[in-house]
Amino acid sequence: MNLPQNHPSVKTPKVGVLLVNLGTPEAPTPSAVRRYLKQFLSDRRVVEIPALIWQPILRGIILNVRPRKSAANYAKVWMDDGSPLAVYSKAQAEKLQQRLPDADVRYAMRYGEPSIERQLHAMKADGCNRILVAPLYPQYSGATTATVIDEVGRTLAAMRWQPAIRTLPAYHDDPAYIEAVAQSLREGLAALDFEPEEIIASFHGMPDRTLHLGDPYHCHCQKSARLLAEAVGRPLTIAFQSRFGRAKWLEPSTDATLERLAHEGRKKVAIFAPGFSVDCLETLEELAMQGQEQFEEAGGERYAYIPCLNDGEPGMDMLETLVRRELSGWL
Numbered sequence: 001m002n003l004p005q006n007h008p009s010v011k012t013p014k015v016g017v018l019l020v021n022l023g024t025p026e027a028p029t030p031s032a033v034r035r036y037l038k039q040f041l042s043d044r045r046v047v048e049i050p051a052l053i054w055q056p057i058l059r060g061i062i063l064n065v066r067p068r069k070s071a072a073n074y075a076k077v078w079m080d081d082g083s084p085l086a087v088y089s090k091a092q093a094e095k096l097q098q099r100l101p102d103a104d105v106r107y108a109m110r111y112g113e114p115s116i117e118r119q120l121h122a123m124k125a126d127g128c129n130r131i132l133v134a135p136l137y138p139q140y141s142g143a144t145t146a147t148v149i150d151e152v153g154r155t156l157a158a159m160r161w162q163p164a165i166r167t168l169p170a171y172h173d174d175p176a177y178i179e180a181v182a183q184s185l186r187e188g189l190a191a192l193d194f195e196p197e198e199i200i201a202s203f204h205g206m207p208d209r210t211l212h213l214g215d216p217y218h219c220h221c222q223k224s225a226r227l228l229a230e231a232v233g234r235p236l237t238i239a240f241q242s243r244f245g246r247a248k249w250l251e252p253s254t255d256a257t258l259e260r261l262a263h264e265g266r267k268k269v270a271i272f273a274p275g276f277s278v279d280c281l282e283t284l285e286e287l288a289m290q291g292q293e294q295f296e297e298a299g300g301e302r303y304a305y306i307p308c309l310n311d312g313e314p315g316m317d318m319l320e321t322l323v324r325r326e327l328s329g330w331l
Helices: 030-041 052-075 084-099 116-125 144-155 175-190 206-212 217-232 253-264 281-297 314-327
Strands: 015-022 102-109 128-135 165-169 196-205 237-241 266-272 302-306
Touching: 015 030, 015 084, 015 116, 030 052, 030 102, 052 281, 084 102, 084 314, 102 116, 102 144, 116 128, 116 302, 128 144, 128 314, 144 165, 175 217, 175 266, 175 314, 196 217, 196 253, 196 281, 206 281, 217 237, 217 253, 237 253, 237 281, 237 302, 253 266, 253 281, 266 281, 281 302
Parallel strands: 015 102, 015 128, 128 165, 196 237, 196 266, 266 302
Antiparallel strands: none
């Protein structure tokens, strides 16, 4: 049978794993941040304000004001090989590839590069006829997990020959996740030269209305914190960071919590971010830097930020466990 010259060659079938995180600018510059924010804040899952109202605000105000400030913050935490989120996400994919030699493991960003669309097309072209898409958000939210699945769907809709797709569900209460974060937290606390009077679990914030619209995110955060507290045998204070805009967000906020604890006489605190799979701007600049300044200015004396799982052994053990489970029957 003679095939057309443009007919795709049939590769040996293989299984693919695509780890997906939020995204990052390509450089700590206002122009790069502007491109990233335009894509991120134009997602209807992220900002649920009608486009006719929101887009003039976004294009007329936010994209003209915020990129310069955000770029300066990114510059504070930028690494030799790129943003922390990109560096650690790449490292996670590389280490998981070593643990899963029979699979094709890659990573993608929901916003920015490498995009989900680009990676899915590349994996299909390289023979992946079965792909597990793994959004690395422990707690489910429409603004995180769902928008990844939306983008996968949009990409598949334009493909004539689609791969079979599985998706990693939220793992906020999975024993593998709880143990990995608990182990990281125990090790982080043991390495401190002071004993914290309070330990704060800071999750990324969401508008309060999302809770009332049925988003399970707030409940997932509460359960994660409860299980982590039980695992480490210490009470945890829950807070929500990164508020944006004037609408009411989930409370209590992390900055208000730090100020409250200092005013109540707490002099020593430790903080960690169990909702983030890798360190990024929101953890390294907002929590580790801004958080310390806020706490000390309010009267606190000792402050420690405990890093995310990143590509350390506890986190990689967790990822391997979750991914192998979802690949059951494929590998």
